[in-house]
Amino acid sequence: MTITTIGFDADDTLWHNEVFFKGTQARFAALLADHADPDHLMDRLLAAERRNLGHYGFGIKGFTLSMIETAIEVTEGRVPATVIAEILADGREMLRHPVDLMPGVADCVETLAADFTLVLITKGDLLDQERKLAESGLGEMFDGIEIVSDKTPSTYAQAFDVHGEGAHRSLMVGNSMKSDVVPAIDAGAWGVFCPSEHEWELERAKEPADHPRYRRIVTLADLPPLLATL
Template identity: 55%
Template sequence: MPRITTVALDADDTLWQNEHFFRLTQQRFADLLAEYTDIPDLNQRLIDAVTRNLRFYGFGAKGFALSMVETALEVTDHRVPGTVIAEILAAGRELLNFPIETLPHVDQALKTLEARYRLILVTKGDVFDQERKLAASGLADYFAAIEIVADKSRSTYERVFQRHTEGPDHTVMVGNSLRSDIVPALEAGAFAIYVPHDLTWAYEQADEPLDHPRYRRVAHMGEVSAALARFEAMP
């Protein structure tokens, strides 16, 4: 059996833009509250709320919108007008309709990879939203399997690899998040290729496993095939 038979890929900020739109919404949130609070750490208060609420709402636009409302109420001692709350909710809804922009090299990279490997998508977040983005991206046909999960951990990858691959020894995970895509996939026994994105939520950051023999870092998706070749050439 070849060393690598399956390539698993993350979606948000690996295949298409995502964090960019959250940053725009975050700025809109700050603009809406400018008249009602002057606290210097408003953005951090929002991110703290989003992180705190992950166990209730999970990842995605809906949880972000609810956390914006919660933060607006907290930092204004519940004095923020209902009209502003309505605008905050509207900004959250817009996150569910932003245009899908595939990142550079993605289309050609998937065509190249599909010719040699079985491709599966492993993404986390709200099922409705992730399905919408995948359909709008036009990339769905590349994938033999699609897994939308609540979170990504070692146990998540063990389950996915058992279900869809010949095992972690024959699987590579590709993604932009060290915390969600790289570290737990390595812990599950797979190979991993890190494709950094210019905008990465602090929650998704982790120490880069530079000394791990099954880890590689590339500049963009166009370099994934070369990284796979290096894995396959390992003794």
């Protein structure tokens, strides 16, 4: 089947994102250095993020709330208000971070927009994702925008039905095996893994290496040549 529609993830596929989370985590560890060693603190924070996903969803606001919850836990309720204020300030700063495109993104998207229907499929804070897309300069190249609460096979099936000719004639590319690749393949689409330097542990999944609709590239610059082979 000819591919007519290409779905793109946003964070750490089109632009840098996880690096800002890593920097905030380092500052968080410094704030609570008297209460927990960094490794233990990061384990507690990850556990809080995991159990809070169903309440807060993905994105910076949920991450900030999980940091506050972790700070309360590791200090047994004695965390100073000044520390909470600094955590909140770090969260607001993350919501203002600049948009820095990944290598080869602008050329790749512009090239593919001439021949394919392009759909941005991303999850996270609605306002934050809309801001980053606007500042990226890429928005006009996409035929559809889907900002979703989670990425499941049904998410992709619906998105590719609405914006394309169905999942079987679509391809999804992203840096998350768990969110961008595996559920897209399960929906019937192609899944292309484009790993980023920084990976969030909760986005890891087993690589479907033997699946006929799975491919792996190094950067988005490799996507147009790959499409010519499919």
